[in-house]
Amino acid sequence: MMKRLVILLVSCAGFAPFALAHTAAVPPVHGRAVSTHHSVVVAGHRYRYKATAGTLILHNAKGQPTARMFYIAYTLDGVHDESRRPITFAYNGGPGFASALVDFGGFGPRRIIWPKPGPGSARSMAPPYRIVPNADTILPATDLVFIDAVGTGYSRIIGVGKPQDFYGVNADARTFTRFIQQYLNQTGRWNSPKFLLGESYGTTRSAVLGQSLVSDGIYLNGIILCSTVLDFPTINFAPGNDLPYVLYFPSYAAVAWYHHRIHPRPADLATWVRQAEHFAAGPYSRALFAGARLPAAARQRMAAELSHFTGIPASYWLKANLRIPLPVFMRHVMGLREAMTGRYDARFTIPELQPLLPVGGNSDLGATTANIWGALSATFENYVTRHLGFHTHEIYKQDSGRVFRDWNWKYFPPLHEMDEDVGTMGYLNVAPALTRAMVNDPSLQVMANNGYFDLATPFFATHYTLMHMGLPREFLSHLHFEYYPTGHMLYLNPQALPEIAARMEHFITQADAH
Numbered sequence: 001m002m003k004r005l006v007i008l009l010v011s012c013a014g015f016a017p018f019a020l021a022h023t024a025a026v027p028p029v030h031g032r033a034v035s036t037h038h039s040v041v042v043a044g045h046r047y048r049y050k051a052t053a054g055t056l057i058l059h060n061a062k063g064q065p066t067a068r069m070f071y072i073a074y075t076l077d078g079v080h081d082e083s084r085r086p087i088t089f090a091y092n093g094g095p096g097f098a099s100a101l102v103d104f105g106g107f108g109p110r111r112i113i114w115p116k117p118g119p120g121s122a123r124s125m126a127p128p129y130r131i132v133p134n135a136d137t138i139l140p141a142t143d144l145v146f147i148d149a150v151g152t153g154y155s156r157i158i159g160v161g162k163p164q165d166f167y168g169v170n171a172d173a174r175t176f177t178r179f180i181q182q183y184l185n186q187t188g189r190w191n192s193p194k195f196l197l198g199e200s201y202g203t204t205r206s207a208v209l210g211q212s213l214v215s216d217g218i219y220l221n222g223i224i225l226c227s228t229v230l231d232f233p234t235i236n237f238a239p240g241n242d243l244p245y246v247l248y249f250p251s252y253a254a255v256a257w258y259h260h261r262i263h264p265r266p267a268d269l270a271t272w273v274r275q276a277e278h279f280a281a282g283p284y285s286r287a288l289f290a291g292a293r294l295p296a297a298a299r300q301r302m303a304a305e306l307s308h309f310t311g312i313p314a315s316y317w318l319k320a321n322l323r324i325p326l327p328v329f330m331r332h333v334m335g336l337r338e339a340m341t342g343r344y345d346a347r348f349t350i351p352e353l354q355p356l357l358p359v360g361g362n363s364d365l366g367a368t369t370a371n372i373w374g375a376l377s378a379t380f381e382n383y384v385t386r387h388l389g390f391h392t393h394e395i396y397k398q399d400s401g402r403v404f405r406d407w408n409w410k411y412f413p414p415l416h417e418m419d420e421d422v423g424t425m426g427y428l429n430v431a432p433a434l435t436r437a438m439v440n441d442p443s444l445q446v447m448a449n450n451g452y453f454d455l456a457t458p459f460f461a462t463h464y465t466l467m468h469m470g471l472p473r474e475f476l477s478h479l480h481f482e483y484y485p486t487g488h489m490l491y492l493n494p495q496a497l498p499e500i501a502a503r504m505e506h507f508i509t510q511a512d513a514h
Contacts, residue, residue: 029057029065029068029158029159030057031054031055031056031057031068032054032055033052033053033054033055034052034053034054034388034389034390035050035051035052036050036051036387036388036389037049037050037051037077038050038051038109040109040110040133040134040135040137040139041133041135042135042136042137042139042140043135043140045140047076047109047139047140048076048077048078049074049075049076049077049109049139050073050074050075050076050077051072051073051074051109051388052071052072052073052074052075053070053071053072053384053388053389053390054070054071054073054390055068055069055070055071055154055155056068056069056071056179056182056183056186057069057158058161058175058178058179058182060160060161060165064159064160065158065159065160065161066157066158066159066160066161066165067150067155067156067157067158067161067165067166067175068154068155068156068158069147069148069149069150069155069175069179070147070148070153070154070155071145071146071147071148071179071183072099072103072108072145072146072384072388073143073144073145073146073183074108074109074139074143074144074145075143076139076143082188082189082192083191083192084192084193085142085143085192085193086141086142086143086192086193086194086195086221086508086512087142087143087144087145087189087192087193087194087195088138088142088143088144088145088194088195088196088197088224088508089145089147089176089180089183089194089195089196089197090102090103090107090144090145090146090147090196090197090198090202091146091147091148091149091176091197091198091199091202091205092198092199092200092201092202093198093199093200093201093202093203093204093205094149094152094200094201094399094400094403094404095149095167095172095201095403095404095407096149096151096152096399096400096401096402096403096404096407097149097152097200097201097398097399097400098148098149098152098153098155098396098397098398098399099146099147099148099149099152099153100146100153100376100380100396100398101199101376101398101489102146102197102199102202102226103144103146104131104376104379104380104383105376105489105491105492106134106136106137106489106490106491106492106494106497106500107134107137107138107144107197107491107501107504108134108137108139108144108146109133109134109137109139110131110132110133110134110383110387111131111132111134111136111137111491112129112130112131112375112376112379113129113130113131113132113494114371114372114375114491114492114494115371115372115375117345117347117348117349117371118347118349126374127374127375127378128378129374129375129378129379131379131382131383136494136497136498136500136501137501138501138504138505138508140505141504141505141508141509142195142508143192145183147176147179149166149172149175149176149403150166150167150175150403151163151166151167151397151400151402151403152397152398152399152400152403153396153397153398154392154394154396154397156394163406164406164408167403167406167407167408168407168408168409168410169204169208169407169408169409169410169411169428169430170208170408170410170411170412171408172205172208173205173208173209173211173212174212176205176209176212177209177212177213177216177218180213180218181216181218184218193221193508193511193512194218194219194220194221195220195221195222195223195224195508195511196209196210196220196222196223196224197223197224197226198223198224198225198226199226199227199488199489200226200227200229200456200457200488201229202226203225203226203227203228203229203230203457204229204230204428204430206223206225206434207223207230207430207431207433207434207437208411208430208433210223210433210434210437210444211414211433211434211436211437211440213437214436214437214440214441214444215440219441219443219444220437220441220444221443221444221445221508221511221512222444222445222446222447222507222508222511222512223434223437223444223445223446223447224447224449224504224507225446225447225448225449225462226449226490227449227450227451227454227456227457227488227489227490228448228450228457228461228462228465228466229456229457229461229462230429230430230431230434230465230466230469231428231429231430231431231461231464231465231468231469232427232428232429233427233429234247234461234464234465235247235248235456235457235458235461237325237326242285242288242289242323244325244326244461245284245288245322245323245324245325246280246281246284246285246288246460247280247458247460247461247464248326248329248455248458248460248461249276249279249280249284249306249309249460250273250276250277250280250458250459250460251346251452251453251454251455251458251459251460252276252309252310252324252329252333253272253273253275253276253309253310254269254272254273254276254452254453255329255333255341255346255453255455256309256310256311256312256333257269257272258346258347258452258453259311259333259334259341259346261310261311261312261333261334261335262308262309262311263311269452269485270483273452273483275309276309277460279305279309280460283302283305284302284305284306284322287299287302287322288322288323294322299318299322300314300318302317302322303315303317303318303322306322306324310324310329310333311333311335312324312329312332312333316332326343326455329455330342330343330346330455331352333346334349338351338352339351339352340352340367341367341455342366342367342368342369342371342455342487343366343367343368343455343456343488344366344368344369344454344455344456344487344488344489345367345368345451345453345454345486345487345488345489345492346453346454346455346487347453347486347487347493348367348368348370348371348487349367350366350367350370368487368488368489368492372489372492373398376398377396377398380396380398381395381396384396409428411428411430413429413430413432413433414432414433414435414436431465431466431468431469431470432469432470434446434469435469435470435471438471438475438478439471439472439475442475444478445478445480445507445510445511446466446478446479446480447480447482447503447504447507448462448463448466448479448480448481448482449482449483449484449490449500449503449504450462450481450482450483450484451483451484451485451486451487451488451490451493452483452484452485452486453485453486453487454486454487454488455487455488456488457488459483462481463481466479466481480507482500482503484496484499484500
């Protein structure tokens with residue numbers, strides 16, 4: 001009630017000059033920005049850059065303010081022709097997550113020293129945390145603009161704005177379209193090569209946003225997908241849906257390999273994963289398709305093969321009807337060690353407090369989040385205020401449960417046969433939006449980056465989705481797949497960062513040249 005009263009007062013104040021002639025005029029709402037100058041050394045070369053932390057104000061069709069969006073932009077100093085300098089708009093997902101992870105995690109010019117998985121990591125999980133110049137930033141290849149979705153970070157609903165204006169598949173894409181248009185207008189970067197970079201739900205956003213931008217005449221050079229989910233049924237272990245079991249299986253095999261659950265353990269991860277993919281797409285998918293008709297002897301052979309790739313006993317696979325969903329796998333792949341792997345990054349583990357219950361229990365952050373959350377929250381607040389000079393009385397929202405709970409998952413895909421919305425997260429598929437963007441913008445290139453140990457958005461599902469999104473054959477060469485020995489947040493493995501940065505920079509350079 002108090003929140004509604006505050007919004008009402010703000011709205012009334014905005015119209016006061018028209019309602020009461022004797023009341024002093026209320027100044028319009030403006031964004032603000034603070035710029036500082038820094039440098040970072042990459043491959044022996046020092047790059048000087050400007051960091052701008054600021055807000056842009058969004059308005060409705062009547063010119064009334066609806067939202068304040070926070071961003072951090074990194075632009076190289078001394079660029080004489082910005083029309084030749086690529087610019088990348090980057091963000092995280094959730095929905096309901098701010099962009100700090102993709103910025104401060106590993107793609108921006110400064111990064112956190114993340115706790116390492118395995119024994120001895122507990123000491124590095126406690127403050128103070130180390131912040132270092134990022135020698136693996138992609139800033140040499142592109143200017144970077146990290147954007148916080150409304151309701152996250154310092155981005156807030158203001159004025160006459162309402163949650164339904166921003167919290168939804170379509171509303172979110174419209175919001176980011178307006179932000180990018182306004183940013184290009186204010187900075188004069190309309191003719192620069194343009195890229196999108198999204199992580200997790202940020203890849204979902206990129207598909208819909210890409211179509212929206214192209215429809216508005218803002219053509220893109222490339223879209224960089226990190227830990228992709230476009231077709232949600234591929235990761236939804238719903239009764240009767242066998243697809244996730246097939247698409248997750250190569251990730252199961254990779255995680256079992258990492259935790260030395262395979263005997264003998266193959267020397268090469270990539271080769272092991274390819275074998276698991278062939279098994280999953282062939283014998284395993286045929287066995288699942290057979291359903292109850294699968295003969296008993298074939299079930300026994302299949303269980304043995306599943307055990308061979310995962311280290312989980314064949315008896316477990318038989319009890320599970322050859323279908324072990326993700327939460328069960330995370331709790332059993334470690335054997336009798338009573339430890340549970342992370343979902344976002346299965347290299348991390350956490351002790352099982354309730355091993356006999358079907359779920360981990362309330363307030364269980366999960367292995368990955370428990371390892372990194374403290375470092376992210378503490379360092380980013382300090383970074384924005386002390387290093388970038390952006391001061392505010394608000395607390396930076398790394399994630400917002402309110403945004404996720406209020407999210408409108410209804411979406412009308414451009415290639416859908418029926419004139420109706422597609423209902424919930426479990427049925428959402430935005431891949432056709434990416435197809436439409438690529439066909440309407442024929443030079444658009446797409447790069448899909450995935451971690452072998454990501455159990456949130458498995459790499460085989462990404463490949464399956466992009467190969468089944470209705471893209472004409474002549475455009476298949478515009479799809480580029482990359483895989484790394486890391487998890488959902490690619491940058492949590494610092495050993496993989498140099499390769500990730502090099503491949504992204506190569507993609508940006510090549511896409512810019514098209």
